[in-house]
Amino acid sequence: MRKRTQKRAAARDAVKLAKDRVRLAALEEGGSSSRPIWVVSASLVEPTALGLGCAACGGPLRLQEHEAKPFGAQLLRVVHAGCIDCGHRRTVYIGLRDPLN
Numbered sequence: 001m002r003k004r005t006q007k008r009a010a011a012r013d014a015v016k017l018a019k020d021r022v023r024l025a026a027l028e029e030g031g032s033s034s035r036p037i038w039v040v041s042a043s044l045v046e047p048t049a050l051g052l053g054c055a056a057c058g059g060p061l062r063l064q065e066h067e068a069k070p071f072g073a074q075l076l077r078v079v080h081a082g083c084i085d086c087g088h089r090r091t092v093y094i095g096l097r098d099p100l101n
């Protein structure tokens with residue numbers, strides 16, 4: 001009886017922790033269109049986004065979609081990825097900075 005209660009509490013804690021991580025990831029660079037990660041080459045967009053890992057469990061990400069989308073005057077790359085381990089979806093915003101500027 002008590003064991004089951006503890007197990008349930010542990011599961012609740014794990015869910016809370018994952019939610020906190022997801023909320024934090026949204027505030028980090030790349031988590032929103034107002035705070036993109038800047039890279040200097042289009043070839044770096046996908047490895048940079050996927051390299052972040054899952055926001056919920058830290059597992060490996062698999063690319064789902066990569067699109068270019070305008071946000072105001074800025075054109076950003078939006079990478080949609082899903083966690084291979086837990087299925088959580090992550091959207092990463094990346095800007096391409098011209099290395100010559």
Ligand SMILES: [Zn+2]
Nearest residue numbers: 054057083086
């Ligand atoms: Zn995950």
